[in-house]
Amino acid sequence: MRIRLERDTLAEAVQWAARSLPTRPSVPILAGLLVRADATGVVLSSFDYETSAKITVQADVADEGEALVSGRLLADICRSLPAKPVDLTADGTHVELVCGSARFTLQTLPVADYPTLPALPEATGTVPSDLFAHAVGQVVVAAGRDELLPVFTGVRVEIEGETVSLLATDRYRMALREFTWNPATPQTSAVALVPAKVLSDTARSMAAGEQIILSLASSGAGDGIIGFEGHGGGGDRQTTTRLLDGEFPKVRHIMNTQPVMTIRLNTADTIAAARRVSLVAERNTSLRMLIGEGVVTLEAATGDQAQASEALEAVVEQQSGGDLAVTAAGFNPTYLLDALGAFDTPYVNVAFTAPNKPCQLTGLAEIDGDPITDYRHVIMLMRLPS
Structure with missing residues (x-):
């Protein structure tokens, strides 16, 4: 094999294909990156029996x-090369x-021992890549990170016709994002539990192209695989991953609980204030939100050593009298x-259902506008000392 290509093209391609290589592979062969050259170009691929990239x-x-x-060694080398063609x-x-x-000069591994990458299932539909990356980014923040509870480390992807719903929870918070896409057939209906980390990495790394093709295997034909394909200036990219097993908890109903009170806040101001006040919060202690007429005060403390508070203007609305x-x-x-x-x-709308019960956050384009419900985020409140 003899090939020549630009340094940036090679470095970007190797970096992308090697990003999912296991840190501690179960067998040494899985640390390898397969480079295949033919008349159509060069294909670089990796596979660890769970996730593949090509x-x-x-x-x-x-x-x-x-x-x-x-x-990993090839990726390190390519990053360090001068800006010249690579042979x-x-x-x-x-x-x-x-x-x-x-x-x-690098020693090769036996190609014959390398596992065959799974084929992409039939295309299920397409979605603009920037929309997909943004939606996934909003949801994965609520996914769990405890590998002992794998069902909570996934994002539930629900497809019903032209609507896609992404749902994640770690039991203490939940995020739901809904958007429209272009299904392969109008009657498309499917559900998949996708590892959140793989979904997040894939959405970000394929954002350069115009759209992402999502491929979900139907039952009985490669069941348990989801694939993503994107095309851009950096090459044609494909990745697959095995779906997670287990039943995702039924939490959607919590999103529909009617609030008894809402507060409307400036998003940027609230983030800045929460960051400042939380600097003095002890581990496993709460950031308290005190709600008054037209004002919200954030408070935190580390015993008697440090305290902080900051007031924010807010629109406070009582949904029922009293x-x-x-x-x-x-x-x-x-x-x-x-x-x-x-x-x-x-702006952001914070809806409370009852003291010490979950609250729901939705976006606001204007302080007095209607909540934008395509993205909803629920947080379980911490119990405050009486």
């Missing part, structure tokens, strides 16, 4: 062939990489900041 780029191919080399040659036992006066149903609420500071940071609207 990218195709244009190159000058003098001799066709394939080679398997250490993916890559494989002779069976070694790969030689030459860029300007820089020369590297005194304020909620006068104080306790938030996990990280959860509150994660939720606020997921909104791209200038």
Whole structure:
């Protein structure tokens, strides 16, 4: 195999294909990155039996062939190369990489032992890549990170015709984002539980192209696989991952609970105030929100050592007559900041259902406008000392 391609093209392609390589592979062969050259270009791919990645780029191919080399080492080398064309040659036992006066020789791994990548299922539909990346980014903040509870580390993808719903929860917060897309058939209906980390990495790394093709295997034909495909200036990218097993908790009904009181806040001002006040919050203690007439005060403390408070203008609305149903609420500071940071609207609406019960955040284009419900974020409140 003998190929030549631009340094930036190679570095970007290797980096993308190697991003999902396991840090501690179960077998050494899985640390390899497969480089295959033919008349159509160069294909770089990786696979760890769970997630696969494949990218195709244009190159000058003098001799066709394939080679398997250490993916992380190749990625490190490509990042360090000077901005000159790269010549890559494989002779069976070694790969030689030459860029300007820089020369590297890498030992190859046995290609015959490398597992076959799964094929992409049939296309289910397409979605603009920027919309998909934004929607996924809003939802994954609520996904769990405890690998001992794998069902909470996933994002539930629900497809019903032209509507896609993304739902995630770690039991203490929930996020739901709904958007329209272009299904392959109007009657498309499917559900999948996708690992949140893979979904997030994929959405971000494919944002350069105009759209992403989503492919979900139907039952009985490669069941348990979801694939994504994107096309852009950096090459044609494909990735697949196995779906998570287990039943996702039934939490959608919490999103529909009617509030007894709402407060409307400036998003940026609230984020800035919460960051400042939470600096003195002790581990596992709450950031308190005190609610008054036209004002909200954020408070936190570390015993007697440090205290902080900051007042914010707010529009406080009682949904049913009488005194304020909620006068104080306790938030996990990280959860509150994660939720606020997921909104791209200038204002946010915080809806309370009852003291010490979950509250729901939605975006507002204007302080007196209607809540934008395509993205909803629920936070379980922390119990405050009486």
